[in-house]
Amino acid sequence: MNAGKEIVRFEKAGLAYEEAPETLSDISMTLREGEFRFLTGPSGAGKTSLLKMIYLAHKPTRGRFFLFGEDAMEAPREALPALRRRIGVVFQEFRLLDHFTAYENVALPMKVAGVNQNQYREDVSELLNWVGLGDRMDAKPATLSGGEKQRVALARALVSKPDLILADEPTGNVDPAMGERIMKLFVELNKLGAAVIVATHDLHLVQSIGKPVLRIANGKVTRSAGAGGAG
Amino acid sequence: MTQAEETKKRGKSAGDKPARRGLFRRGTAPLLPEAGAAGAPLTAVIAVMSFLAVLAMATLLIVNHAASEWTSALRSEITVQVKGASAEDISNGVEAAMRVLNDTDGVLEATAQSQKDSAALLEPWLGEGNVEAFLTIPAIIEVKASPALRDNLDLLRNRLAAAAPGASLDDHARWHDRLASAARSGQALAFGVFLLVMGAACAISIFAARAGLAANHEIVSVLHLVGATDAFIAAEVQRRFFILGLRGALIGLAAALAALVLAGLAVRAGGGADNFLPDLRLGGWMVLWLVTAPIATCLVTALTARLTVLNTLSKQY
Numbered sequence: 001m002n003a004g005k006e007i008v009r010f011e012k013a014g015l016a017y018e019e020a021p022e023t024l025s026d027i028s029m030t031l032r033e034g035e036f037r038f039l040t041g042p043s044g045a046g047k048t049s050l051l052k053m054i055y056l057a058h059k060p061t062r063g064r065f066f067l068f069g070e071d072a073m074e075a076p077r078e079a080l081p082a083l084r085r086r087i088g089v090v091f092q093e094f095r096l097l098d099h100f101t102a103y104e105n106v107a108l109p110m111k112v113a114g115v116n117q118n119q120y121r122e123d124v125s126e127l128l129n130w131v132g133l134g135d136r137m138d139a140k141p142a143t144l145s146g147g148e149k150q151r152v153a154l155a156r157a158l159v160s161k162p163d164l165i166l167a168d169e170p171t172g173n174v175d176p177a178m179g180e181r182i183m184k185l186f187v188e189l190n191k192l193g194a195a196v197i198v199a200t201h202d203l204h205l206v207q208s209i210g211k212p213v214l215r216i217a218n219g220k221v222t223r224s225a226g227a228g229g230a231g
Numbered sequence: 232m233t234q235a236e237e238t239k240k241r242g243k244s245a246g247d248k249p250a251r252r253g254l255f256r257r258g259t260a261p262l263l264p265e266a267g268a269a270g271a272p273l274t275a276v277i278a279v280m281s282f283l284a285v286l287a288m289a290t291l292l293i294v295n296h297a298a299s300e301w302t303s304a305l306r307s308e309i310t311v312q313v314k315g316a317s318a319e320d321i322s323n324g325v326e327a328a329m330r331v332l333n334d335t336d337g338v339l340e341a342t343a344q345s346q347k348d349s350a351a352l353l354e355p356w357l358g359e360g361n362v363e364a365f366l367t368i369p370a371i372i373e374v375k376a377s378p379a380l381r382d383n384l385d386l387l388r389n390r391l392a393a394a395a396p397g398a399s400l401d402d403h404a405r406w407h408d409r410l411a412s413a414a415r416s417g418q419a420l421a422f423g424v425f426l427l428v429m430g431a432a433c434a435i436s437i438f439a440a441r442a443g444l445a446a447n448h449e450i451v452s453v454l455h456l457v458g459a460t461d462a463f464i465a466a467e468v469q470r471r472f473f474i475l476g477l478r479g480a481l482i483g484l485a486a487a488l489a490a491l492v493l494a495g496l497a498v499r500a501g502g503g504a505d506n507f508l509p510d511l512r513l514g515g516w517m518v519l520w521l522v523t524a525p526i527a528t529c530l531v532t533a534l535t536a537r538l539t540v541l542n543t544l545s546k547q548y
Contacts, residue, residue, distance in 0.1 A: 085458030099264040112459040
């Protein structure tokens, strides 16, 4: 039983896009400090939508949602940036800024947080070296391969040492060796206290890491066998 | 082939060129990309706005300056007109009026215009040498008066009436009031044009800021998701618009100053300043005032863009 602080809690939350039927229904789950969850399910099941609610891109249309102990549905708009800064997101479509270099993309969360460059320059360089892009720091995304972009996106998500890491198919565009390294990094960060949710189709990866699994099907979240802490 | 091998094989590409130096020490691009094709038209429009704002401000200053000169001249002078049934009556009246004037405290200078000078004024209409044959022209005495005398002319008026029955005193008050009224109208019109230009700059800035946000929607979205505040994004947009505005404003200022210098030369070449037209020469202090117009255009553009962005973002999650 993990008694860490609550990082994410949904209570019968639902999400509908405009007038369409709900994409996610009656989501009730809790993620605590230091917990690791895989999120699996068929394409279109709502994995990305669930992550979007957590990283405050979409507001649940019903139910309740707490993030880092704060009621995220009632929080004033001015309070949201501070919550977002505690989350590192690896987007499925990378979402790098095309006019920025790899270095600038990775440093972006620190820059918007107003951190002095002297304080993060080494961290950014170290992360880019770690993901194998030490010699591509000045490259623009248009000149990077899909795998390289994914690694830049990963470095950007981790640079601010977030309390919550969300990764949407983080190994989808990298070779197996790099995929394994990335997952090991998530596990290490998780051991250091960060809560982690990784959405993936790669069941082999899920099994090899051996962490609890949340499964989404028909817009509802269920726990797979052995998953603890959810709900 | 692994990603790392692929990278090593490709080596550094053209896209690896270091970005230009900026906020990041390694060199950085601005958070919002340079406007490129969209920036040039905006700069051009702001240049036109700035040009019009400078001309409106120049009109305001020139009218103000000219009105001040005209009214000052009118206020410092008074005119004594001497009528009579014959040239001899007029001549006697002028002599009497001049004695009174020369004997009055506050009269700095009194100059009687000769009959010949008066006739010359009417010759264009009546023909050379014909004026005196048709008319008995009243004599005019131009008087430069001290402010104290100018403020109390009743005594002088009474003394003139007693000494020279055909003499009347004109303090130019009617002209002064009309001129002041016309100057105020001109100044109000110029200021109105200036305000309209500022309003147009606001409207353009709102439109451009909204278009910029729409065009950079993905970037703004990413900035939000990594924790940027609305104020941070608005400050970036404001900085962009300030730079574009400054560029346009300087172009507009240069063009307007060139136009004013050319207009001044043209007026002087035509002898305009001697023919009651305002002097279009720009003094140092006037240029300083003119510089406020492009600065105002630039600030209005940047601040409007900031407020537009804050307003637009406040409607998002």
